[in-house]
Amino acid sequence: MKLWDKDGVGVNELIEDFTVGDDYLLDIGLIPYDVKCSIAHAAMLNKAGIISDGESEAIESAFKKLLCKYDNGDFVIKKSDEDCHTAIENFLVAEINDIGKKIHTGRSRNDQVLAAFRLYMVDKIQSLCNKGKYLTESILDFAYKHKTVLMPGYTHMQKAMLSSVGLWAVSFAESFIDDIEHLMYIMGAISKSPMGSAAGYGTSLDLDRDFAAKKAGFASLQVNVLYAQNSRIKYDLLVIDALKQMMMTANKLASDMMLFTTSEFGYFSLPSGFTTGSSIMPQKKNYDLFEIMRGKSSSLNAASNQIFSIGNNLVSGYNREFQLSKKVIMDSFKTADEVVTLLAYVFENIKVEENGLSAAVTEELVATDKAYDLVKKGMPFRDAYKLAAEGIKYGEVIIGTKGLVKNRISIGSISNLGIELLKKRLDCIWEVSTKI
Known part of the structure; x- marks a missing residue:
């Protein structure tokens, strides 16, 4: 059953094919994230006194059963479901009857898909x-x-x-x-929780949105x-x-x-x-x-x-x-x-x-180094530049490469690649990311 179906009239097949597209197939990848958010949502409803402790436990137990089916490849989303959110709620109702019907209290598919997809992207x-x-x-x-x-x-x-x-x-x-x-x-x-925002205008229920955000892992x-x-x-x-x-x-x-x-x-x-x-x-x-x-x-x-x-x-x-x-x-x-x-x-x-x-590795590659060699002896760079250019023009053997490699010791150069520095930076980034 579609979550928005009020009178059982349904939707034209052509319209359904066009509006649903392959979204119901893509949503298989969102199931673990939707379940995680739904468990957090149930906990928020429980905290607000909307569902009891027993109902919250029943919902979480049903979700664990759903995840087992998903892990085994047995959970199916039909085109008539439109998306994973409908398929998940229908499963919940089939498992725990009226308790399952309470899971959508204080939420919309608008914030439901947003929360699940954000956790998907973070992961x-x-x-x-x-x-x-x-x-x-x-x-x-x-x-x-x-x-x-x-x-x-x-x-x-x-x-x-x-x-x-x-x-x-x-x-x-x-x-x-x-x-x-x-x-x-x-x-x-992007790891910001939209949970509790419902269709985009909140609800009249006293829901602890910050609690749900932390519970879901945002x-x-x-x-x-x-x-x-x-x-x-x-x-x-x-x-x-x-x-x-x-x-x-x-x-x-x-x-x-x-x-x-x-x-x-x-x-x-x-x-x-x-x-x-x-x-x-x-x-x-x-x-x-x-x-x-x-x-x-x-x-x-x-x-x-x-x-x-x-x-x-x-x-x-x-x-x-x-x-x-x-x-x-x-x-x-x-x-x-x-x-x-x-x-x-x-x-x-x-x-x-x-x-x-x-x-x-031919001689012209060290023409600039020849110019710098002359600069070190006191010659202005522009004059050294011209002399080095003349040397290349007439095919002179300018300078060996072996000594040049040893001279290039500034950070990031041939003889000082900075590998350890970059490894430390990578490790530092990783430490920060674990805190996120």
Whole structure:
């Protein structure tokens, strides 16, 4: 039975198909979070004297039974249910009769879905950050292992200055640390409970909303009951844009790997199991994973625009369009999870092609260092710059790279990658996140 059905007339099948869409299928993923919020809601009703201790215990017991069915794959949401909230309440009524009918007191599906989906997003962010931390640590381990292997650094896609495999890798590690820190901040920002806000205008019942927020595991309470609804797309957009930042890092890494694994560069390679082939060219080994990674990462830009467009120009209060953001968010989390997991696997298997890198480290990469060498002897930089340029022009052997590496000791440079500093920063972020 639909929760809003008053006269048994029902809804036209075409209308139901259109308005429900695949929402009832997506909602399977929300069941644990809805149950958690519903148990907290029942406790709030009990605290307010609306349901008895015995009724509260019966409700919690029924919810535990529901979760067992869910864990075993036996809990089904039908299209006629529209969503998990209806299916859950119908289950409760079937299990504990009239007691089950009391669970919706002081709530609306508006705040019910909002609470469940926020806990879902918080959980998914935490899971993604766990995997991001593992990826970052894998990159830092890779960087340390290959910290002395030199490679060209590029600007404008042209050889520019001396770099190293370690320097290149750590640049991505620090970027992912920024992404994780940003995600953690967003996790705290959205972990605000809308419970008790009902349809968006509160109720005439004396409900302890702060109690329910803590019981459900939210970091804090969203105070204004109307803003609870108005913030839905806003919070969704905060999440999607934070995911987009992480995928921007992944996109650049994938682009570098596509370039540096070509035969023209030959800096890195991966085992054959990471490549695909061609149906016509027998020699081909294609790194399709990085191409798909770039495409999937870019899809989050479209997701961000989609979320913004769904929420733009809506009046205050709940709007049914909100439902459409759910799939976009869920798909985006899936993409980010896949990409981060795969990249960790990549860094555990990259082969550094030292011969190719050594051949690429040519004399022009140290032209700036030659200029600085002259500066150290008292020559003005602009004069030293011109002399170094002349040396390159006439093909002079300028300066050896071995000594230059030792000279680059400022933090973040080739000989001082700052790996331990970044590990400490990552650990510090993690300590803060556990408090959230």
